[in-house]
Amino acid sequence: MKTITLTVNGTAYQETVAPRLLLVDLIRERLALTGTHVSCTYEGACGACTVLLDGDAVKSCMMLAVQADGHSITTVEGLAVDGQLTPLQQAFKEEHGLQCGFCTPGILMNMTDFLKKNPRPTDAEIRHGLIGNLCRCTGYINIVKAVRAAARAAAAQTGGQ
Numbered sequence: 287m288k289t290i291t292l293t294v295n296g297t298a299y300q301e302t303v304a305p306r307l308l309l310v311d312l313i314r315e316r317l318a319l320t321g322t323h324v325s326c327t328y329e330g331a332c333g334a335c336t337v338l339l340d341g342d343a344v345k346s347c348m349m350l351a352v353q354a355d356g357h358s359i360t361t362v363e364g365l366a367v368d369g370q371l372t373p374l375q376q377a378f379k380e381e382h383g384l385q386c387g388f389c390t391p392g393i394l395m396n397m398t399d400f401l402k403k404n405p406r407p408t409d410a411e412i413r414h415g416l417i418g419n420l421c422r423c424t425g426y427i428n429i430v431k432a433v434r435a436a437a438r439a440a441a442a443q444t445g446g447q
């Protein structure tokens with residue numbers, strides 16, 4: 287067993303974990319932050335488990351909890367502040383990007399990182415950015431529309447485009 291300290295959504299935690307415990311299981315089972323989902327068999331295929339590690343999107347089923355020692359994690363529960371949705375969350379709501387909703391937390395976390403690094407993406411870049419997030423229910427049209435709308439809203443706020 288190993289004792290680790292990490293910050294999740296701004297709260298500091300100290301947890302004693304088995305070396306083989308996956309980060310996604312720490313988040314879901316120990317911290318009860320069940321917005322982070324598992325949609326494949328912990329094999330990095332679906333992206334539903336995506337969280338931010340020090341601001342960068344990572345698949346939390348592909349990391350051990352001990353690798354998060356000393357780091358800062360953001361899960362989907364940490365996006366909205368005081369009930370105020372982020373522009374990306376708002377755009378998903380308005381553009382019907384939620385669809386089944388199960389894969390949505392992972393997509394939101396991945397696209398939060400994506401838009402930070404590429405605030406003015408083309409549709410092709412958005413689609414490429416979504417390569418690690420599987421939607422099995424409906425398709426990507428409204429998801430791409432939502433990401434595009436969030437980018438436009440951010441650009442309008444900053445006076446760009």
Ligand code: FES
Pocket residue numbers: 323324325326327328329330331332333334335336345346347348
């Ligand atoms: S649970 Fe599917 S990529 Fe992590």
Ligand code: FES
Pocket residue numbers: 383384385386387388389390420421422423424425
């Ligand atoms: S929106 Fe979740 S699988 Fe399609």
